[in-house]
Amino acid sequence: MTRILDNVNRRDVLMGGAATALALGVAPRSFAQAAPKKGGRYRIGLSHANAADNHDPATWGTSAVINMGLYGATYNCLMETGPDNKLRGELAESAQSEDGKTWVFKLRRGVTFHNGKTVDADDVVASINHHRGPQSKSAAKAIVDAVTDIKADGKETVIVTLAAASADFPALMTDWHLVIGPAKEGKVDWEPAVGTGAYSLVSHERGVRMVLKRNPNYWKAGCGNFEDVELIHIGDIAARMNAISTGQVDTINRPDIKTLSLLQRNTSVSIDEATGTQHYTMPMFTDVAPFTDNNVRLAMKHAIDRKVLVQTILHGRGREGNDSPITPTNTYFADDVKPRAYDPDKAKFHLKQAGLATLKVDLSAADAAFTGAIDTAVLFKEHAAKAGIDVNVIREPNEGYWSNVWTKKPFVMCFWAGRPTEDWMFSQVYAKGARWNDTHWDHEKFNKLLLEARGELDQAKRRAMYREMQQIVSDEGGVIIPMFANFVSARSVKVARGQSIAANFDLDGWKCIERWWFA
């Protein structure tokens, strides 16, 4: 049984009871009440860009100019996260699988690249293959590692075979590295940045600015409304705040949350906030003493005052974490796994259980992990002292933090952007032997559930499994997750947006250029 549904998400399909077949389909639609107006030059001030920025999606990382300008506006992926935070097809019209192992993507017909070439299955195969294989230099290699084969079946169908069943595979195809470019003899030349997106690239001074112009043939209705777009790198946070408050740009990312209340007084600016998947973490090596004992880990988890951290580090723009990486944006978020209250007595109790009267640990911190990581570590030191835990905060250099400190030192500060699906998040960071398993955690029950849930197509069973896994991570995992940080951005009131904005990244999932318009 196969159904093609309009505008549905994974949950709806699964709830439909089509246990042996999954189908996803979408139709383009406009997200606003009134039809968006066309025209205008849209200027965005962005926090990150670098002279080393590269058009090759395998290298995409922290450059907001690249991510917003290329992934968000110039290219499309097979699938996307809609402004309603639901999964939908982008260049793929539908994604179907009988067994979760072989996935058939039907491509949308008649979509053309900026150079006039029609999108066909070979383009998709070449674009995905760019990240695969032993020679891959791609930051997305881990995402496509599960793919054992990808091939074109005619011009409009792509068949992907996986090593093992995965009900979430279409969601992986929303990853921002996996954009589709035009193939020539099985390879894509990424340098000219020819895509299918709502905008085409006009000029790019790396680390400075990027200019885009509207693609008149764009296929999504109600999208691509600005005539021209200018993405300007404004690395200095005060400069960015000035630029938006004096109207020199129409939107900025990452405003200074410390002074956000002042900016809010400005009637020409409005603030957008979305609870996304990003979370701040403090991983402990569960195979290194003293963290080998779960009682020690529980003591640590009780010795941190999450409320205070959300108020001081996030200025209230976020929520307390419950030591599980699954956020309210995720489909199977278990809201009954509550954040632990700050309880020094309970922490002492757990220490006692572990046979310890006091505890001394080193915590490596740098603001490279996230803005305010050092402050968080120092606050934790204060909180933990009341529980008899002496936290020695070691300030590490920002340079090389991810290579030399994270996954190298036993207890560090860390950040995760989060993943749109439970399986993706768990299997990359919490599964036994996962490359980024920064706690060296190996929990038999958890690992077993992870595999079962991945191939489980029954929604209710899946929900129960993911609930249990969240409970296990929270109670026995090696990570303290004190807070989920909201995505915050600021926009001129002249710019309008749909009622709901995506929360997979900031600025409407990095797609405000495509989705927003001048009111």
Add this chain to the structure above:
Amino acid sequence: MSPLASMIVKRIGLGFVTLAVVSAVVFFAVYLLPGDLAEEILGQAATPETVANIRRELGLDRPPIERYVDWITGLLSGDFGRSLANGRPIAELAGMRLVNTLYLAGFAAAVSIPLSLTLGIVAALYREKLIDRSINVAALTAISLPEFFIAYILIFALTVKAGWLPSLATVSADTPLGERMFRSILPVLTLTLAVAAHVMRLTRAAIVNLLASPYIEMARLKGLKPWRVILRHALPNALAPIINVVVLNLAYLIVGVVVVEVVFAYPGLGQLMVDSVGKRDVPVVQATCLFFASTYIMLNLVADVATIAADPRLLHRR
């Protein structure tokens, strides 16, 4: 060969030696920093395989000495090379930024140097009077505040409150000159405040030093007007130190303004260098460092030659 010419030749030769040393120091300093290009590009997403693949493809796994020799060989044949991070020719990445940097330095110098010389002369002329004191206080205040702080004050006053000037100085190749000048008024003002005090104080001191000399006394006794005494009699003899400080400030305006570039989002060479150090993009770091070093060497040479031209006695020191 005249003594001046032989000095110039000698200094240019020494300059090349200095550049060679600078390039070696820079190369190995970047090498000593934690992390390399592969790790910086992949960040948290780095896996051992992908890092190894990038290193292999870019040759980062070769011994550093070998890479350095390769780079020097390329440079000697006139090839600055390409950015390791995105494969673009360095000439393309740095070209526009070099123009921007030279333009900003030129504009700032054109404003600040005549202004500070005039102020210095005026201060010397009216020394110990109210006007001298005011100039001194103002200049010392400006130089005591860090540049970024001056920049923020100017932005607050002239952009946020008054709304006269843009605080973003983003310019590109196709920005018309008028627009470019308008956009760079705030950075130029900031730089002017940063360098004016130095030049002004030195001009004043150099002139005041001479005012006690017998020949100035003589000029005054002849009944010359004070401004004529200073401009015609004192200034030419005070030129040597003034030229020195002016040229050193020029060098500063070219190589030392990265903080101002960041605050005003101005795309200059300084930001390119900081970006490239952050990503360990060694060829770009090398190229920008060599440019900055040669600027210093060249301008120092110019300063010395001009000083000697203004005061030939310096060539025959005992």
